[in-house]
Amino acid sequence: TAFLYKTYIGDILVAINPFKYLPLYVKEVSTPTRPISIQLKLPPHIFAVADRAYQSMMGRLATGPRNQCIVISGESGAGKTESTKLLLRQIMELCRANSQLEQQILQVNPLLEAFGNAQTVMNDNSSRFGKYIQLRFHNSSVKGAKINEYLLEKSRVVHQDEGERNFHIFYCMLAGISPDDKDMYGLLDPTQYRWVHFRKWGEKYSEVCNAMDMVGFQEQEKVDMMTILAGILSLGNIMFEPTETDVLRVTGKSMGWLKATAGQFGVQEEELLRSLTCTLSVTRGEAIRRLHNQQQAEDARDSIAKVAYGRVFGWIVSKVNELLAPNVDFDIELNEIGILDIFGFENFAVNRFEQLCINLANEQLQYFFNHHIFLMEQNEYKEEGIEWETISFKDNKPILVKIHNLFFPPHHLLFFSQDFVDKLNSKFKSSPHYEVVRSRSPLFTVVHYAGKVQYNGGGFLEMNRDTIPASIRDLFINSVTPLLSVLFAATISRTGTLMPRKAKVVSNLLYMYVSSLQHSLAVLMEKMFVASPHFVRCIKPNGNKLPDQVDNKRLRYNGLLETIRIRRDGFSWRPSFKEFAQRYNILLIKPDLPLTKERYYLISINIVQTFSHYGRSSRLFFKYWHQEELSRLLERLGTAALVIQKSKAPLVLYQQYCLCVCLSGPVSPPVPLPRRKKPQPRPRSIMPTAAHLAPVPRPRNKQFEATPFDNLEVHSELAELMGQVGGEERARERSKKRMDNIRWFKETQARKVVRNGAFPCWFHGMITRRQAEDLMTDKPVGCFLIRVGQSREGYTLTYKGANRCRHYMIEMQSNGKYVILGEDKAHPSLPDLVQHHSRVGIKPFNELLTTSCGQVSTWVKPPLGSGSCRIYSQLAQALAGPVAWRDEGERDRRSRPFPRLYPSIRLAMREIQQVRGNDKEREEGG
Numbered sequence: 047t048a049f050l051y052k053t054y055i056g057d058i059l060v061a062i063n064p065f066k067y068l069p070l071y072v073k074e075v076s077t078p079t080r081p082i083s084i085q086l087k088l089p090p091h092i093f094a095v096a097d098r099a100y101q102s103m104m105g106r107l108a109t110g111p112r113n114q115c116i117v118i119s120g121e122s123g124a125g126k127t128e129s130t131k132l133l134l135r136q137i138m139e140l141c142r143a144n145s146q147l148e149q150q151i152l153q154v155n156p157l158l159e160a161f162g163n164a165q166t167v168m169n170d171n172s173s174r175f176g177k178y179i180q181l182r183f184h185n186s187s188v189k190g191a192k193i194n195e196y197l198l199e200k201s202r203v204v205h206q207d208e209g210e211r212n213f214h215i216f217y218c219m220l221a222g223i224s225p226d227d228k229d230m231y232g233l234l235d236p237t238q239y240r241w242v243h244f245r246k247w248g249e250k251y252s253e254v255c256n257a258m259d260m261v262g263f264q265e266q267e268k269v270d271m272m273t274i275l276a277g278i279l280s281l282g283n284i285m286f287e288p289t290e291t292d293v294l295r296v297t298g299k300s301m302g303w304l305k306a307t308a309g310q311f312g313v314q315e316e317e318l319l320r321s322l323t324c325t326l327s328v329t330r331g332e333a334i335r336r337l338h339n340q341q342q343a344e345d346a347r348d349s350i351a352k353v354a355y356g357r358v359f360g361w362i363v364s365k366v367n368e369l370l371a372p373n374v375d376f377d378i379e380l381n382e383i384g385i386l387d388i389f390g391f392e393n394f395a396v397n398r399f400e401q402l403c404i405n406l407a408n409e410q411l412q413y414f415f416n417h418h419i420f421l422m423e424q425n426e427y428k429e430e431g432i433e434w435e436t437i438s439f440k441d442n443k444p445i446l447v448k449i450h451n452l453f454f455p456p457h458h459l460l461f462f463s464q465d466f467v468d469k470l471n472s473k474f475k476s477s478p479h480y481e482v483v484r485s486r487s488p489l490f491t492v493v494h495y496a497g498k499v500q501y502n503g504g505g506f507l508e509m510n511r512d513t514i515p516a517s518i519r520d521l522f523i524n525s526v527t528p529l530l531s532v533l534f535a536a537t538i539s540r541t542g543t544l545m546p547r548k549a550k551v552v553s554n555l556l557y558m559y560v561s562s563l564q565h566s567l568a569v570l571m572e573k574m575f576v577a578s579p580h581f582v583r584c585i586k587p588n589g590n591k592l593p594d595q596v597d598n599k600r601l602r603y604n605g606l607l608e609t610i611r612i613r614r615d616g617f618s619w620r621p622s623f624k625e626f627a628q629r630y631n632i633l634l635i636k637p638d639l640p641l642t643k644e645r646y647y648l649i650s651i652n653i654v655q656t657f658s659h660y661g662r663s664s665r666l667f668f669k670y671w672h673q674e675e676l677s678r679l680l681e682r683l684g685t686a687a688l689v690i691q692k693s694k695a696p697l698v699l700y701q702q703y704c705l706c707v708c709l710s711g712p713v714s715p716p717v718p719l720p721r722r723k724k725p726q727p728r729p730r731s732i733m734p735t736a737a738h739l740a741p742v743p744r745p746r747n748k749q750f751e752a753t754p755f756d757n758l759e760v761h762s763e764l765a766e767l768m769g770q771v772g773g774e775e776r777a778r779e780r781s782k783k784r785m786d787n788i789r790w791f792k793e794t795q796a797r798k799v800v801r802n803g804a805f806p807c808w809f810h811g812m813i814t815r816r817q818a819e820d821l822m823t824d825k826p827v828g829c830f831l832i833r834v835g836q837s838r839e840g841y842t843l844t845y846k847g848a849n850r851c852r853h854y855m856i857e858m859q860s861n862g863k864y865v866i867l868g869e870d871k872a873h874p875s876l877p878d879l880v881q882h883h884s885r886v887g888i889k890p891f892n893e894l895l896t897t898s899c900g901q902v903s904t905w906v907k908p909p910l911g912s913g914s915c916r917i918y919s920q921l922a923q924a925l926a927g928p929v930a931w932r933d934e935g936e937r938d939r940r941s942r943p944f945p946r947l948y949p950s951i952r953l954a955m956r957e958i959q960q961v962r963g964n965d966k967e968r969e970e971g972g
């Protein structure tokens with residue numbers, strides 16, 4: 047099936063959206079168990095692109111370690127976002143290092159999708175922003191991630207065309223929120239909001255909340271953010287009407303909404319009203335107040351909503367970046383894989399300013415593709431004197447330059463005036479990329495690389511000016527909700543990113559949507575031009591979003607045929623002599639020759655005879671598949687080197703061998719064999735005896751033993767048994783650590799574990815791994831207990847599996863949430879975690895927690911075994927003080943964060959309900 051939907055053009059993956067589930071992405075396909083050369087020869091697959099980028103980043107393919115970028119392109123609905131998610135999943139699988147960071151990175155997508163995607167006529171889950179995800183690696187493991195976001199389509203918050211919807215988050219929130227939270231944020235029935243229409247999104251809301259927990263958002267931050275979103279919805283319901291004196295006022299029916307909005311935004315009602323109904327400006331030291339007409343008041347309302355939403359989105363991205371920043375020494379050099387997924391090319395019934403920006407970004411991307419695939423390659427053939435018949439392609443540079451000229455400062459300020467389209471018509475009427483539209487509406491047509499698009503130029507000026515009046519900004523800076531205050535105090539960088547206040551910024555008033563897009567695209571291109579690119583071309587097989595239907599015309603789109611020709615006839619891998627010689631360690635061949643151009647040349651001839659062409663002065667020219675061929679040879683050589691070293695052959699033999707192979711292929715550096723340590727005889731007296739070991743033989747599972755927690759425990763246990771390592775000082779240190787952990791537990795944890803005044807029976811305090819396993823000896827499969835760590839602050843879950851005990855480390859997140867290492871769900875407490883995994887199995891064996899182990903009468907009963915019993919008793923004593931533990935459910939309610947002006951929100955909601963009730967009564971009466 048894979049062949050039907052995916053193929054390669056050389057090394058470029060062409061992926062056709064199947065619009066149905068295909069069993070192509072299962073675990074068996076993604077598991078990286080094969081050698082690289084075999085992995086790369088597998089049928090076309092998005093996972094293979096991930097593998098290639100990862101191996102190249104590690105320096106295992108044609109070059110040394112280098113930054114990589116994966117560029118995914120295609121029209122809206124072609125499958126770019128799905129491909130991005132699969133790429134991320136596979137890269138995380140390849141670099142799996144038993145850390146929670148990989149899971150956190152995977153959670154960023156559902157989070158951003160909820161806030162940045164929406165249904166359009168072209169795609170039910172269309173990205174309304176572009177993103178470039180930078181994954182940062184040290185050696186083979188991921189150390190951090192950074193998201194760059196581009197051009198969120200904020201106007202969607204206040205306006206959606208026929209067949210389109212608002213951002214997913216609003217539907218998720220209204221559908222999935224609990225009645226208590228609905229009351230807390232001041233939300234009503236979804237039908238009561240003008241800016242959203244109800245849809246079933248219940249489950250998605252808990253998915254988004256979980257993603258925020260997993261990434262590390264604090265509870266209060268979440269509450270503040272949700273309250274701001276509720277405020278945006280309330281704002282949309284404020285309506286205006288003129289009075290007899292022509293002064294504008296809020297309609298009687300929407301007064302409640304004004305109060306609710308003020309409460310949800312944490313500002314004074316009168317000040318909010320003033321900001322909506324008039325503009326205050328200061329001229330020569332004199333404050334002048336200008337009253338708004340109805341249209342201006344509605345525009346002010348809409349622009350507050352757009353700016354507030356845009357800033358919430360920007361804040362989420364910067365928070366994600368802060369939480370996923372690489373936690374490594376700055377001196378360590380990190381390698382990077384970037385994945386670009388921007389909104390696809392769009393052509394709707396009515397195309398506005400946003401579509402022009404989106405299509406401009408796509409033109410830029412197409413240029414990047416053309417530049418790499420056609421321009422650079424053919425220029426190098428010319429320079430190096432390679433015989434070549436030029437392949438012509440649809441160069442989109444002229445149109446790109448034209449659009450750039452249109453929007454670049456200083457033109458845009460003047461240009462987007464009311465007669466904007468007239469100016470365009472007179473300036474570009476003879477251009478092949480522009481068509482004048484004879485119409486009363488301000489229409490014009492641009493001939494893009496992917497087809498003609500007719501735009502409506504009305505409102506370009508307003509849409510481009512991404513600003514709000516200073517009075518509104520000041521109002522929100524003084525909000526009692528710290529998050530809102532931070533969002534409005536922040537300024538926007540030249541690339542449109544939310545910046546801390548002190549950062550160097552362009553003046554807020556001059557900040558323009560298009561110029562920020564121009565800058566961010568320029569910065570993006572700079573990053574991508576220095577990385578090695580991998581291309582994924584996504585194709586939408588039909589316009590109806592249906593499976594098993596292919597419209598052949600679409601396959602001609604994007605110059606795919608020209609791409610096929612150049613990949614077939616051309617040489618896509620063109621390393622310089624130096625780069626090539628370094629990579630394949632060719633210095634070994636003739637160590638006596640000085641490092642000159644001639645020498646590289648000489649070396650190259652040897653290789654090129656078997657492989658490919660060589661250029662006039664500086665480059666070699668290979669077919670795309672030569673990289674794989676060479677890496678296969680490298681692998682063979684690595685094995686050969688090991689064999690030679692193992693057989694203790696003299697070095698000279700190795701060199702001769704290298705020389706031989708080098709004449710027909712590349713050479714890898716000799717791989718040093720790991721030195722085998724001489725086994726130290728252990729004194730009989732300290733060897734652990736059968737009595738010390740668990741009663742049943744237990745095969746060890748590497749994945750779980752690798753956790754630092756368990757290893758430390760086992761090691762300290764063994765050290766204790768051996769009674770030697772570190773002597774008394776070590777023992778003192780261990781004891782101190784345990785006491786510290788008990789204190790940590792007592793001060794920060796105990797209350798969270800208690801239910802109904804006692805510890806749950808699965809909670810065993812501080813016992814050792816061995817004691818936990820002993821307790822499990824005759825227990826049924828699915829039995830479990832949770833214990834406090836001895837060597838680190840945290841918990842371990844011990845589980846009775848089918849043929850052995852497993853120990854799952856429970857990760858404590860900085861926001862106070864609990865998650866089993868490697869799982870994708872965070873929990874507010876241990877009892878919640880236990881409850882969840884009694885329904886959802888723990889990966890990778892899908893194990894369900896079915897029976898609590900022992901501790902029937904809570905913690906007071908000490909566990910079996912002796913070693914840690916003393917510690918356990920101390921824990922018991924520490925907890926057995928006079929404190930009467932309250933019911934956790936009640937405590938939960940008392941301590942949970944609330945919106946800052948919760949009482950005023952409640953009052954406003956009551957007023958709204960009352961008005962609704964009266965209306966209903968009147969309707970029924972009438």
Ligand SMILES: Nc1ncnc2c1ncn2[C@@H]1O[C@H](COP(=O)(O)OP(=O)(O)OP(=O)(O)O)[C@@H](O)[C@H]1O
Nearest residue numbers: 066122123124125126127128169171172173389390
């Ligand atoms: N590999 C796939 N397998 C099954 N369905 C897919 C696959 N890729 C895409 N789809 C379907 O196509 C829809 C659109 O895909 P996606 O959102 O990735 O498009 P896109 O190119 O990112 O569009 P946009 O530019 O509008 O964001 C998905 O919601 C999904 O239903």
